[in-house]
Amino acid sequence: MPKTRLISFLGTGNYQPVRYFWPDFPDDPGVETRYVGHALAETLRADEIIVLATAKAEETHGQKLADDFRAAGLPEPKLRPIRDGKGPAELWENFRTLRQALAEAGAESIVLDITHGFRSQPFFAGAVVSFVRSLADRPADIRVVYGAFEAKDEQGRAPIWDLTAFIELVDWTQAIREFTRTGEAETLSRQAEMIGRRLAKDWNAAGRPGARPAVKEFADTLREFGGALVTVRTGALLLPRGNKPSVTRALRQALSAARADLERHIPPLAEVLDRMETDLLKPLDHDLSHLSGATGQAAMAALARLYLDLGRYAEAAAVLREGWVNLYASEPATQPGTAAFDAAQRAKAEARWRETSGNAARTIATVRNDLEHAGFNKQPLPPETIRDQLNKLIAEFAQVPPPAAEPTVPGKTYFVTRHAGAREWAAGRGIAVDEVIDHLDPGLIRPGDSVLGTLPANLAAEICARGGRYFHLSLDLPPEARGRELTAADMERFGARLEEFEVRRVTPDRDEG
Incomplete structure (x- = not known):
């Protein structure tokens, strides 16, 4: 061969x-x-x-x-x-x-x-x-x-x-145009990889003068950034990854290291590389350790705007929603992709956002549902309406003031049961209960509330999504004890205990915000 x-x-x-x-x-x-x-x-x-x-x-x-x-x-x-x-x-x-x-x-x-x-x-x-x-x-x-x-x-x-560089200039221009207009980086990374191999080969053949060309490293980092962008890995795009910088900053650093080699090989590349740096990378590069506060808001607004400009409307809507939730969240709830991320705090922030943001939450939910369900409804939104609404929402989000601090009102404790034995058992254990109810209306739950009982998973998930805590009344019942009314003594004998569960709905049929 x-x-x-x-x-x-x-x-x-x-x-x-x-x-x-x-x-x-x-x-x-x-x-x-x-x-x-x-x-x-x-x-x-x-x-x-x-x-x-x-x-x-x-x-x-x-x-x-x-x-x-x-x-x-x-x-x-x-x-x-x-x-x-x-x-x-x-x-x-x-x-x-x-x-x-x-x-x-x-x-x-x-x-x-x-x-x-x-x-x-x-x-x-x-x-x-x-x-x-x-x-x-x-x-x-x-x-x-x-x-x-x-x-x-x-x-x-x-x-x-x-004369290869004159042919490659066309290839590079087209690949960078594709990258900056769609976010797809594979064509550009392959182009950089190919030139990187050739420059490294020529460098070796010439006796290794000066530093080794850094174009291959640029190609690898570009592929990593493109992957994070198209899969909406917000944490990787905007936050450090352990002792490594965000993929956005890593790509800017790799581009800086490779720029001299690229411009020496194809001098007109300077202009198109500058455009890539200015239009795509710089707006996403912030010194952040979390995405709460004003700097996190600016970063999320820039990312949502980028997705909108790339024509990636579903991604723009998703980032916009999460950015708005960040305004209500503590720092650990705004660190996706890190060990510090707190899912429970995130759920509480989402519940508070849905309750207080009003029309913004409803509009985002409408747009996201229309996109995620491929317009399967009687009146799907026209594309121009989707873009117009996202454009307005991003502008509104970028300027919205942070919400007032959450009031420090102590949460209520609800015990959901119809059984006298269970109420007697709780009282005997000294469990403080504000209200005993036969049935739970999830709309009652506010962040900080606690619910005790034996509820189905969908209700338990609703409690957690609203920022409440769910404590399941667990029993080790033998077969012969099932289906009959239990006394407080029976419950003690069968190991009655309260166990806290965090329940989350993984694939909701329709997004609520």
């Missing part, structure tokens, strides 16, 4: 011998030949050589080229016919021929030599390279080179110029 494939054009010119060399490698003595493809094949140790030639070019140089390669002990070049390019039909046929040569499986790297290309051949060669690389999931490393005969130095040597 060939590792390096050389693809070269052959024209009809009167090619003169010259010593072709690679300027990037000062120790390269070069190869003296009239055909730059020969110099490239020998320098690169190409395993496969494909030469594209018109009938006239093959007649003029085909046999001489084959003899030249044979004398140098190189693999025999495979000549593939192309047309003269007289009109669009012939140009498209040449396009398909070059595309096939580039796209054939087997090569780890491909070098495309356009030195002897004729008329429009060098121009469309660049278009074919971009086309092939944009369609392939894992494209081979393709380099485009040109032997500059007219640029001979004092020793009569002609440099081989690497």
Whole structure:
């Protein structure tokens, strides 16, 4: 299986011998030949050589080229016919021929030599390279080179110029555009990964001058950031991860480390990298350890705004909702993805938000339900309405003042039971109860309230969601005692006890806010 494939054009010119060399490698003595493809094949140790030639070019140089390669002990070049390019039909046929040569499986790297290309051949060669690389999931490393005969130095040597960066500029611009417009980072990370491998290879071949290129690390961090963005990992995007920075800050640092290598390789990248830094990363980079307070509010508003701008409406609505809940939450309840995160405190904050935020909670719930349930209702919201409502809600959230401190009113204790024996048992144990009730209305529960009893899971979950505490009256009943009225003494004998449970509804049918 060939590792390096050389693809070269052959024209009809009167090619003169010259010593072709690679300027990037000062120790390269070069190869003296009239055909730059020969110099490239020998320098690169190409395993496969494909030469594209018109009938006239093959007649003029085909046999001489084959003899030249044979004398140098190189693999025999495979000549593939192309047309003269007289009109669009012939140009498209040449396009398909070059595309096939580039796209054939087997090569780890491909070098495309356009030195002897004729008329429009060098121009469309660049278009074919971009086309092939944009369609392939894992494209081979393709380099485009040109032997500059007219640029001979004092020793009569002609440099081989690497023009790949001009092709890659288009790829980079498109990939960054995709990233900044959709948040999808895989195309850009693959582009950076490919260039990172090449720069590292060239750095090794040149004797490792200066620091090792940092583009590969940039590619890895970019992929991590993109994953966190598309899966809405809010904690990873905005908060430190143990002793590591947030993925947003890590990407800014990786971009800073790789910027010099990228700009040296493709100078115009400076402008598009600046845009990526300014539009996407900087608004999310804050010095935070939690997401409560004014700084947390600003960070969540920026993240919601980013999702809205990316056209990710469901993600924008989710971040907006959680950001609003943060205003009512303690610090541990605003640290997602950390060991300090307190789910119980989060539930209390959500209950208080639903009770006090009024129209905002209802509107967010309406939008989220419409999105999450794919418009399966009688009157799904039009897309422009969804965007308009989210835009207004984000603006409102960014400016909303923090809620007043939660009043320190002691919670009530409810004992839900219809059994006299249970009431007598509680009194005998000295359990303080504010109210004994036969049935519980969950709307009575306020943060800090406690409920005792043997309730079904859905009611227990509602109590916890409203910020209350649920204590289950547990008994170790033998089969013969089940279904009959128990006395206080019976309950003692059967190990009656109160056990606190935190119950949470995992997949509600419809979101309440």
